[in-house]
Amino acid sequence: MNNNKNIVSGDRFQHKRTKGIYEVIAVAVEEKTLVDVVVYQNENSREIWSRNKEEFTDGRFIKLP
Numbered sequence: 001m002n003n004n005k006n007i008v009s010g011d012r013f014q015h016k017r018t019k020g021i022y023e024v025i026a027v028a029v030e031e032k033t034l035v036d037v038v039v040y041q042n043e044n045s046r047e048i049w050s051r052n053k054e055e056f057t058d059g060r061f062i063k064l065p
Helices: none
Strands: 012-015 021-029 036-042 048-052 061-063
Antiparallel strands (some): 012 061
């Protein structure tokens, strides 16, 4: 069961492969394609990333309590 579908700002996730911890900054809409994207920040390096929501919720990230 995937518990990642309802993502909100402030949620924290761990990447399964890299074990990196990320905090969601926002869920946004990519202007050209109108695809939902997740904007998130690495808690250690502070790098900011974005990934389409479908890919973000495909199982590669685990929502932290």
